[in-house]
Amino acid sequence: xxKQERAARTRRSLIHAAAEVFAEVGFVPAxxxxxxxxxxxxxxxxxxxxxxxxxxxxAVEAQATEAVRQLAxxxxxxxxxxxxAVVDAMHELIGSLAKDVVVRAGFELAGDIxxxxxxxxxxxxxxxxxxxxxxxxxAGALAAGVSWKDAAxxxxxxxxxxxxxxxxxxxxxxxxxxxxxxxxxxxxxxDRREPEALVSSGSRSSAVVSPRxxxxxxxPER
Amino acid sequence: xxKQERAARTRRSLIHAAAEVFAEVGFVPAxxxxxxxxxxxxxxxxxxxxxxxxxxxxAVEAQATEAVRQLAxxxxxxxxxxxxAVVDAMHELIGSLAKDVVVRAGFELAGDIxxxxxxxxxxxxxxxxxxxxxxxxxAGALAAGVSWKDAAxxxxxxxxxxxxxxxxxxxxxxxxxxxxxxxxxxxxxxDRREPEALVSSGSRSSAVVSPRxxxxxxxPER
Numbered sequence: 007x008x009k010q011e012r013a014a015r016t017r018r019s020l021i022h023a024a025a026e027v028f029a030e031v032g033f034v035p036a037x038x039x040x041x042x043x044x045x046x047x048x049x050x051x052x053x054x055x056x057x058x059x060x061x062x063x064x065a066v067e068a069q070a071t072e073a074v075r076q077l078a079x080x081x082x083x084x085x086x087x088x089x090x091a092v093v094d095a096m097h098e099l100i101g102s103l104a105k106d107v108v109v110r111a112g113f114e115l116a117g118d119i120x121x122x123x124x125x126x127x128x129x130x131x132x133x134x135x136x137x138x139x140x141x142x143x144x145a146g147a148l149a150a151g152v153s154w155k156d157a158a159x160x161x162x163x164x165x166x167x168x169x170x171x172x173x174x175x176x177x178x179x180x181x182x183x184x185x186x187x188x189x190x191x192x193x194x195x196x197d198r199r200e201p202e203a204l205v206s207s208g209s210r211s212s213a214v215v216s217p218r219x220x221x222x223x224x225x226p227e228r
Numbered sequence: 229x230x231k232q233e234r235a236a237r238t239r240r241s242l243i244h245a246a247a248e249v250f251a252e253v254g255f256v257p258a259x260x261x262x263x264x265x266x267x268x269x270x271x272x273x274x275x276x277x278x279x280x281x282x283x284x285x286x287a288v289e290a291q292a293t294e295a296v297r298q299l300a301x302x303x304x305x306x307x308x309x310x311x312x313a314v315v316d317a318m319h320e321l322i323g324s325l326a327k328d329v330v331v332r333a334g335f336e337l338a339g340d341i342x343x344x345x346x347x348x349x350x351x352x353x354x355x356x357x358x359x360x361x362x363x364x365x366x367a368g369a370l371a372a373g374v375s376w377k378d379a380a381x382x383x384x385x386x387x388x389x390x391x392x393x394x395x396x397x398x399x400x401x402x403x404x405x406x407x408x409x410x411x412x413x414x415x416x417x418x419d420r421r422e423p424e425a426l427v428s429s430g431s432r433s434s435a436v437v438s439p440r441x442x443x444x445x446x447x448p449e450r
Contacts, residue, residue: 120257156411168389170388183381191382191416
């Protein structure tokens, strides 16, 4: 393995180990020694890559933000300016909280009082939801009398609420729970003339297709 | 001042100072020295009342939980088994996050990874919302096809989301923001035959009446 590859692999291991430790104990009590041990690297190697704990936390947040951006853009590539893109992206986001420790740690760090001012992750999600619902409104996909701003307010608050509640009780993060919420919200947000066109549980492909798949392979099979 | 009164006052000062420090820096970095100095009492006096920082945090959470219970019960006393009780209680809860440091600190502590397992505050709110919406359903106040469980899921997730987002950006906690959310949700939850009977901004009295007022004085003036 060439030197550059090894360095990149060490960096990834450190970010993953840091995410695990941040998610388990929080930012302030997390120890660099625990993180380097868990990553299987020396303290010296850790400090070669990250000058301090804050820089490690920023790397975790950056990777989590990129993961959220990717899953959201995949949903948009699949469904365009429809509400289904928002439904699928929220399912993917909540699902990744349950299975991807980097995304989970990214959100935990966003909620950490000592660090929250700089967190990019919730802002990225809010920005994407607002833009998507504005596009949906422009495309005539929102019900009459519902503004994209109000819809975004509810979708963002619900997502952040699920994320926080899921940290205490994982059943909040279940696909079934998210589906029940969309079953309640969708009739409110959508044009009533075509409610069956939208799938509260996420379109079929969103349940099985990786966010990294090419958009042209990710069309619903119907 | 008799000894007992002085002890009670010292205890209240310590809880208030601890709430301020927990809300500012979080549980782990909070120092007992900072808390006793801010309360204007000696370290010895602090340790007479609270054996350690966890017991102080539990006292803050207990007082916050009692404040939430009181405001929720006041809303119920005023509006019975209607959705208006839930609307008003959510307005009061979000308002108290903005103005009462003990409630704010109670929710911050609930979100602290190191402590979250024992937090009673969100559970108390969830329990009250679920019970209130179950009563509203029994009283025929929920729209056909909407179950109290699903309605509670959304109301609890939105409340926790607002609380967390409000820690980063206080505009999420504004009365206007909460009102916009209810304007979107109420037509969904209520029986369409009487939508005007409910006030998204909270019934008039909820904006001006203290949660400690007697229920018989707290009737809307209409």
